[in-house]
Amino acid sequence: MKRVGLWMIGIGICITVGLLTVKQGYAEQKEHATTCTLETLNGTYLFAATGYNIPTSGDVARLAIVESIDFNGDGGLTSLATVSFNGAISKDIVDSGSYTVAVDCTGTVMFTASGVHLEIFVAPHGLEFYLIQTDDKTVLAGVARKVSSQ
Numbered sequence: 001m002k003r004v005g006l007w008m009i010g011i012g013i014c015i016t017v018g019l020l021t022v023k024q025g026y027a028e029q030k031e032h033a034t035t036c037t038l039e040t041l042n043g044t045y046l047f048a049a050t051g052y053n054i055p056t057s058g059d060v061a062r063l064a065i066v067e068s069i070d071f072n073g074d075g076g077l078t079s080l081a082t083v084s085f086n087g088a089i090s091k092d093i094v095d096s097g098s099y100t101v102a103v104d105c106t107g108t109v110m111f112t113a114s115g116v117h118l119e120i121f122v123a124p125h126g127l128e129f130y131l132i133q134t135d136d137k138t139v140l141a142g143v144a145r146k147v148s149s150q
Contacts (some may be wrong), residue, residue, distance in 0.1 A: 036105040040126040042073030043149040049142030051133070053085070061086040063140060073150065075099060079111065 046068055053061040067081035081093045095114055101107040101122060109118040109131070122129040126146060133140040 034105065034124040035103045036101045036107075036122050036126070037103075038075050038099070038101050039073045040101055040105070040122055041071035041099060041107075041129070042126065043071060044147050045069045045071065045129070045144040046147050047131075047142055047144035049140055051138065051140030054137040054139070056137070063138075065140075069144060070150070071099065077109070 046066075048064075048066045050062070050064045053063055055061065062084075063086075064084040065081055067079055069077055069079045071077050075098050077097050077099055079093075079095045079097070081095070082089065082091045083093060084090075093114075095111045097109060097111040099107060099109045099120070101120075105122040105124075107120045107122060107129075109120055110116070115135070117134045118131045119134050120129045120131045128143055128145045130143050131141065
């Protein structure tokens with residue numbers, strides 16, 4: 001009987017220690033949640049996507065883009081792209097623009113010359129971000145991945 005009692009106490013201690021460890025680990029993870037700033041996006045990102053432009057009349061135009069975007073870490077950006085618009089290729093398209101990044105790692109990108117607007121969701125440490133174009137009559141979404149730091 002004494003053995004069973006001691007064994008039950010041992011199991012109880014193990015369970016208690018295990019639960020305390022799990023709770024502390026969870027609290028510690030929540031305490032160090034990732035936050036973002038403009039500096040989170042700093043360096044060169046490569047992006048490729050396909051999508052559609054939907055004109056008010058006529059056929060839907062297919063769109064494909066490959067782009068290098070340089071984020072300055074201060075809200076400014078420059079880009080170089082090749083675009084296929086319904087099969088017509090345009091190369092060496094240079095643009096500049098601005099971006100925002102909120103503490104919750106959401107943000108926006110706006111290209112000056114093209115007028116393109118994006119909503120972005122930045123991954124921890126700015127290694128990549130997910131994007132969707134928010135201009136009317138467009139369907140374009142993708143992922144941009146960091147390839148170098150500035």
